[in-house]
Amino acid sequence: MTLKLGVIGTGAIGQEHIRRCSKVLQGATVVAVSDINVDGARETLRRLDLQAEVYADGFEVINSPDVDAVLVTSWDPTHEAFTLAAVAAGKPVFCEKPLALSAEGCRRIVDAEIEHGKRLVQVGFMRPYDAGYRALKKVIVDGEIGEPLMLHCAHRNPTVPESYTTDMAITSTLIHELDVLRWLTDDDFKSVQVVYPRVTSKTHARLKDPQIVLFETQKGVRIDVEVFVNCAYGYDIQCEVVGENGIARLPEPSSVQLRKDARLSTSILTDWKDRFIDAYDVELQAFINDVHAGQLTGPSAWDGFAASVAADACLKAQNSGIIETVEMPPRPEFYNR
Numbered sequence: 001m002t003l004k005l006g007v008i009g010t011g012a013i014g015q016e017h018i019r020r021c022s023k024v025l026q027g028a029t030v031v032a033v034s035d036i037n038v039d040g041a042r043e044t045l046r047r048l049d050l051q052a053e054v055y056a057d058g059f060e061v062i063n064s065p066d067v068d069a070v071l072v073t074s075w076d077p078t079h080e081a082f083t084l085a086a087v088a089a090g091k092p093v094f095c096e097k098p099l100a101l102s103a104e105g106c107r108r109i110v111d112a113e114i115e116h117g118k119r120l121v122q123v124g125f126m127r128p129y130d131a132g133y134r135a136l137k138k139v140i141v142d143g144e145i146g147e148p149l150m151l152h153c154a155h156r157n158p159t160v161p162e163s164y165t166t167d168m169a170i171t172s173t174l175i176h177e178l179d180v181l182r183w184l185t186d187d188d189f190k191s192v193q194v195v196y197p198r199v200t201s202k203t204h205a206r207l208k209d210p211q212i213v214l215f216e217t218q219k220g221v222r223i224d225v226e227v228f229v230n231c232a233y234g235y236d237i238q239c240e241v242v243g244e245n246g247i248a249r250l251p252e253p254s255s256v257q258l259r260k261d262a263r264l265s266t267s268i269l270t271d272w273k274d275r276f277i278d279a280y281d282v283e284l285q286a287f288i289n290d291v292h293a294g295q296l297t298g299p300s301a302w303d304g305f306a307a308s309v310a311a312d313a314c315l316k317a318q319n320s321g322i323i324e325t326v327e328m329p330p331r332p333e334f335y336n337r
């Protein structure tokens with residue numbers, strides 16, 4: 001049976017997910033879409049040559065009897081309400097990151113899901129589905145570099161719009177590291193400090209860029225993450241794990257080596273859509289398969305909550321300049337199954 005999807009938010013990633021669910025992946029079809037920009041939603045369907053119902057209100061998508069499962073790809077502040085509504089309707093929901101704007105908001109989703117009695121929520125953390133991150137994790141789990149001691153990471157975007165502010169470096173960008181680093185190291189954050197290097201001339205008044213986020217984990221591992229969202233040269237994700245016996249690095253995306261004009265070069269991607277294109281395919285195929293199988297297994301509402309607990313501490317650290325504690329409550333039994 002084909003899973004009938006409703007998609008809320010037909011912007012950049014909404015269009016990508018509609019395309020992949022309709023034209024690349026197996027077992028699903030998009031039957032309804034919604035965007036506050038209704039014309040934009042219609043234009044997306046036209047461009048992709050798809051037929052689906054268009055709604056001005058995302059809650060109508062969730063409550064439509066034609067929709068089996070929901071993808072939330074609208075702006076960050078809308079995620080919590082749409083995800084809670086999907087849980088209340090008893091429908092599986094794939095919600096893009098962040099699950100909510102605060103740990104408190106994520107907790108409301110966790111509580112609603114536990115109350116429902118069965119997992120319904122998957123968060124759009126795609127990096128655990130990326131082949132490079134999976135290979136890096138295998139090296140760690142196989143003990144090839146011994147116990148991890150330090151991690152050096154970078155999250156660089158070429159540029160961001162004027163609407164992107166200092167806090168979004170945490171809630172919208174670093175949030176990927178806040179999830180993937182827990183998954184990669186099987187550890188939790190204990191404390192965090194944010195320091196600001198000299199500001200790039202390419203930023204604007206409401207965005208301090210770059211930022212360096214320094215963590216200590218429960219196991220005593222030290223992690224530094226450079227978040228630099230106006231780096232100008234490309235979309236570049238770096239992760240180096242320093243272990244007792246060696247060092248492991250996240251592989252670079254494959255690219256042809258060019259020998260030309262007395263130079264040896266490889267290109268660097270500039271767009272997150274291309275950098276993680278395969279990972280998005282794998283994560284959404286897993287969501288579709290899991291909904292068919294009746295049991296979600298991907299990044300959970302608890303993972304969304306854990307990332308937001310760390311994000312809240314980072315936001316505090318952005319303003320205080322001092323080391324802030326990350327207070328992570330124990331994982332409920334519900335998420336151990």
Ligand SMILES: NC(=O)C1=CN([C@@H]2O[C@H](COP(=O)(O)OP(=O)(O)OC[C@H]3O[C@@H](n4cnc5c(N)ncnc54)[C@H](O)[C@@H]3O)[C@@H](O)[C@H]2O)C=CC1
Nearest residue numbers: 009010011012013014035036058073074075076078096097
């Ligand atoms: N997993 C990942 O790597 C990525 C995740 N994202 C996340 O996906 C979400 C969307 O990001 P983008 O597509 O880049 O933004 P965007 O601005 O291109 O698209 C967002 C769309 O949501 C619509 N929207 C806003 N409020 C709405 C509402 N109440 N109901 C229906 N539609 C509404 C907007 O009109 C817009 O068309 C964000 O939460 C972002 O954090 C974005 C890019 C990559």
Ligand SMILES: O=C1[C@@H](O)[C@H](O)[C@@H](O)[C@H](O)[C@H]1O
Nearest residue numbers: 155157172173174176229272
């Ligand atoms: O989620 C994403 C964007 O919203 C965010 O703004 C970028 O920094 C991330 O790299 C991208 O994956």
